[in-house]
Amino acid sequence: xxxxxTALVEALRSGSVRALARGISMVEENAPGAVELLKEAxxxxxxxxxxxxxxxxxxxxxxxxxxxxxxxxxxxxxxGVIAVDPSSAYSGGAILxxxxxxQEHALDDGVFIRSMATRGCLGGLSRASADAIDLMDTAGYxxxxxxxxxxxxxxxxxxxxxxxxxxxxxxxxxDDIQAIKAGILEIADLFxxxxxxxPGADRLITDLEYMLSLASGPQNFRPEILKTVAVRNEGVExxxxxxxxxxxxxxxxxxxxxxxxxxxxRFRTILSERLSARVMExxxxxxxxxxxxxxxxxxxxxxxxxxxxxxARVEVR
Amino acid sequence: xxxxxTALVEALRSGSVRALARGISMVEENAPGAVELLKEAxxxxxxxxxxxxxxxxxxxxxxxxxxxxxxxxxxxxxxGVIAVDPSSAYSGGAILxxxxxxQEHALDDGVFIRSMATRGCLGGLSRASADAIDLMDTAGYxxxxxxxxxxxxxxxxxxxxxxxxxxxxxxxxxDDIQAIKAGILEIADLFxxxxxxxPGADRLITDLEYMLSLASGPQNFRPEILKTVAVRNEGVExxxxxxxxxxxxxxxxxxxxxxxxxxxxRFRTILSERLSARVMExxxxxxxxxxxxxxxxxxxxxxxxxxxxxxARVEVR
Numbered sequence: 331x332x333x334x335x336t337a338l339v340e341a342l343r344s345g346s347v348r349a350l351a352r353g354i355s356m357v358e359e360n361a362p363g364a365v366e367l368l369k370e371a372x373x374x375x376x377x378x379x380x381x382x383x384x385x386x387x388x389x390x391x392x393x394x395x396x397x398x399x400x401x402x403x404x405x406x407x408x409x410g411v412i413a414v415d416p417s418s419a420y421s422g423g424a425i426l427x428x429x430x431x432x433q434e435h436a437l438d439d440g441v442f443i444r445s446m447a448t449r450g451c452l453g454g455l456s457r458a459s460a461d462a463i464d465l466m467d468t469a470g471y472x473x474x475x476x477x478x479x480x481x482x483x484x485x486x487x488x489x490x491x492x493x494x495x496x497x498x499x500x501x502x503x504x505d506d507i508q509a510i511k512a513g514i515l516e517i518a519d520l521f522x523x524x525x526x527x528x529p530g531a532d533r534l535i536t537d538l539e540y541m542l543s544l545a546s547g548p549q550n551f552r553p554e555i556l557k558t559v560a561v562r563n564e565g566v567e568x569x570x571x572x573x574x575x576x577x578x579x580x581x582x583x584x585x586x587x588x589x590x591x592x593x594x595x596r597f598r599t600i601l602s603e604r605l606s607a608r609v610m611e612x613x614x615x616x617x618x619x620x621x622x623x624x625x626x627x628x629x630x631x632x633x634x635x636x637x638x639x640x641x642a643r644v645e646v647r
Numbered sequence: 648x649x650x651x652x653t654a655l656v657e658a659l660r661s662g663s664v665r666a667l668a669r670g671i672s673m674v675e676e677n678a679p680g681a682v683e684l685l686k687e688a689x690x691x692x693x694x695x696x697x698x699x700x701x702x703x704x705x706x707x708x709x710x711x712x713x714x715x716x717x718x719x720x721x722x723x724x725x726x727g728v729i730a731v732d733p734s735s736a737y738s739g740g741a742i743l744x745x746x747x748x749x750q751e752h753a754l755d756d757g758v759f760i761r762s763m764a765t766r767g768c769l770g771g772l773s774r775a776s777a778d779a780i781d782l783m784d785t786a787g788y789x790x791x792x793x794x795x796x797x798x799x800x801x802x803x804x805x806x807x808x809x810x811x812x813x814x815x816x817x818x819x820x821x822d823d824i825q826a827i828k829a830g831i832l833e834i835a836d837l838f839x840x841x842x843x844x845x846p847g848a849d850r851l852i853t854d855l856e857y858m859l860s861l862a863s864g865p866q867n868f869r870p871e872i873l874k875t876v877a878v879r880n881e882g883v884e885x886x887x888x889x890x891x892x893x894x895x896x897x898x899x900x901x902x903x904x905x906x907x908x909x910x911x912x913r914f915r916t917i918l919s920e921r922l923s924a925r926v927m928e929x930x931x932x933x934x935x936x937x938x939x940x941x942x943x944x945x946x947x948x949x950x951x952x953x954x955x956x957x958x959a960r961v962e963v964r
Contacts (some may be wrong), residue, residue: 365951372949386703484801586944593943593950598923600954605926605961606919612963626910627903632689633910634682637917644922645962646929 335366342469343374347442350469354444357461360607368461371468378410378467381573382492383477384485384517389498390524393560395477399441400563401570402473410471411443414459414488415479442471456487457599463491486517491592493585494573498522499538501530515541518553519576522569526557551584613640652683659786660691664759667786671761674778677924685778688785695727695784698890699809700794701802701834706815707841711877711886712794716758718887719790727788728760731776731805732796759788773804774916780808803834808909810902811890814870815839816855818847832858835870836893839886843874868901930957 341349353371356364381398383391395411402409435441446459459476466474476492478485489495497518521538523531535555542552556572558565610619625631658666670688673681698715700708712728719726752758763776776793783791793809795802806812814835838855840848852872859869873889875882927936942948 365955369949369951372946372951376946589944590940594940596950597940597943597953600950601926601957602919602923604954604958605922606915608958608961609918609922609963623907623910623914626914627906629689629693632686633913633917634686634689636914637921638682640918641921641925643964644925645964646926647960647962 335363335370338363338367339370339374339468342371342465345470347439350442350465351444353465354446354462357465358446358458364461368464371464375464375467377470378463378472378474379494379574379577380463380492381473381475382489382495383475383498384489384495385498385522385524386500387479389500390560391477391479391498394498394522394524394558394566394569395475396435397558397560397563397566398475398570399435401566403435403438403440405570407473408440408471409442410463410466410469410474411441412459412462412466412474412476413443413445413479414455414476414485415445415447442466442469454599454603455484456491457596457603459488460491460596460599487595490517490595493588494519494576496520496522496569496573498524499534500525501528501534519580520553520569520572521555523555523557524560526565527559527562531557609640609644613643652680652687655680655684656687656691656785659688659782662787664756667759667782668761670782671763671779674782675763675775681778685781688781692781692784694787695780695789695791696811696891696894697780697809698790698792699806699812700792700815701806701812702815702839702841703817704796706817707877708794708796708815711815711839711841711875711883712792713752714875714877714880714883715792715887716752717880718883720752720755720757722887724790725757725788726759727780727783727786727791728758729776729779729783729791729793730760730762730796731772731793731802732762732764759783759786771916771920772801773808774913774920776805777808777913777916804912807834807912810905811836811893813837813839813886813890815841816851817842818845818851836897837886837889838870838872840872840874841877843882844876844879848874926957926961930960 338349338353342353353367355361356367383395383398385391392413395413399409399411435443444462446455446462463474463476476489478488495517497520499521501523523534523538525531535557538555554572554576556565556569558569560566614622622631622636626633626636655666655670659670670684672678673684700712700715702708709730712730716726716728752760761779763772763779780791780793793806795805812834814837816838818840840851840855842848852874855872871889871893873882873886875886877883931939939948939953943950943953
């Protein structure tokens with residue numbers, strides 16, 4: 331049975347792992363009470379540091395996050411991890427293998443790990459992951475690490491919710507420069523060269539420094555580049571310190587701009603999701619939608635005319 | 648000056664390259680007349696074969712597409728190419744380097760190449776690229792090749808508009824299996840192992856075949872695996888024939904399902920985009936939105952309450 335939002339928020343704040351798991355499921359599924367829960371949790375949020383970790387598949391992000399969790403645990407933090415895989419609507423088991431590596435933390439009450447995939451998540455992943463961050467924040471996890479599987483636009487939206495975004499690169503992944511330039515240059519607060527013991531690490535750093543010297547970032551901000559070998563736990567303490575240092579030292583205008591961007595993205599995402607859901611529900615009953623989609627599919631009507639007919643029924647007071 | 652939609656559709660159909668370039672800019676920018684243009688073009692669409700090409704950055708997709716264009720040209724086709732880079736909101740020049748390779752086709756009237764990025768594109772890229780496909784289709788380009796830069800969720804949405812989706816992999820890109828499993832298994836109609844002369848190609852194929860044998864695809868459909876070395880133009884003719892063969896032989900229920908999925912995705916995307924735009928425009932004037940976003944950013948209101956206030960003003964007849 332679902333608890334009332336107020337009771338659930340109390341349970342979250344008292345550190346109940348079950349309450350947190352249930353709360354995240356509710357926001358994933360857009361369950362009744364999810365919005366109320368988030369509203370009631372909101373005053374208790376804003377305390378956790380959110381760390382985003384993104385980069386190409388195969389860059390060793392899961393191992394790295396695993397080691398970061400260990401490092402933060404040793405420093406006495408309770409750590410939340412959200413592993414986001416926008417692609418796994420298509421390959422359900424994608425996350426499993428990675429998650430198994432995290433099992434060493436499975437019995438540690440101070441670590442909460444949650445995977446989120448498109449499958450099982452109604453609406454956008456960036457909305458649901460931002461909601462999950464709020465719930466972990468309410469439950470006292472700090473930092474909350476948000477890890478993505480790939481580096482597409484959705485992943486970028488997901489990690490933009492972070493106070494510090496780490497972009498993980500590895501030497502020798504085909505055409506390094508292509509991997510770097512695929513849109514991740516400007517979102518990085520820190521670059522992590524993982525598997526830094528492999529050949530090509532220094533060349534990758536040189537290439538990266540060159541690209542960064544060309545890029546005209548905001549106020550000439552230049553992300554730091556750190557080396558790690560996650561499987562041997564090398565450089566991980568330095569990375570965690572580097573992240574904390576970055577957050578401490580980031581200037582206020584940068585922080586404000588980030589906060590504002592994040593507020594706008596979140597507002598627009600939630601509005602778009604809830605607006606469409608409400609209009610679809612009111613306009614279409616049962617078979618109506620199927621019939622309309624069939625007409626679009628067989629090209630007897632065009633999608634813009636179909637949308638126009640729906641819009642004609644919407645009034646804004 | 649903008650032409651009237653009817654005149655523009657006529658110009659498109661007569662093969663005007665300028666009309667096509669202008670039409671695509673209109674749909675990208677959601678310019679006045681764009682929707683009318685798409686509605687009027689719609690009856691002339693449905694003729695072109697749409698080929699999607701996706702895969703990790705560095706897999707050599709641009710070179711491959713370049714060679715495919717050459718192959719289709721030799722067979723007498725007029726070819727349209729849409730290169731989609733969802734990430735380049737953040738690194739504007741991302742596409743440029745790739746596009747330069749395509750310059751050999753620059754003077755060929757039978758080839759139309761267009762890059763699309765988040766920057767400069769109002770609303771979703773999957774919506775805008777589907778619109779651009781319709782315009783190229785209207786203008787008589789067949790096939791239309793849609794190429795993505797990365798393999799995130801947005802890229803997957805973009806290539807789902809294709810009749811045949813080619814997923815390009817290369818040997819030796821770090822952890823191959825990770826690259827494969829990142830959500831691209833189920834969307835592939837054909838796998839292309841590019842740079843197939845590199846070490847590890849055969850192991851990659853073995854791994855891939857093993858993964859495909861585990862996956863329970865619809866009706867036990869098993870995508871073909873083809874080898875290419877794009878830079879030496881090896882295997883490209885075979886790939887183009889393989890694509891045509893796939894489209895010819897795909898069973899009707901698979902085609903119907905795809906068409907229906909595509910119609911639904913497109914309808915929902917357009918609805919969501921236009922609905923939000925209209926409601927935002929009517930609810931917020933000037934500084935109102937800024938003030939609201941500031942309140943969310945400084946946590947004096949939560950985004951769900953803010954959205955609730957907007958939704959309260961929306962009525963569906």
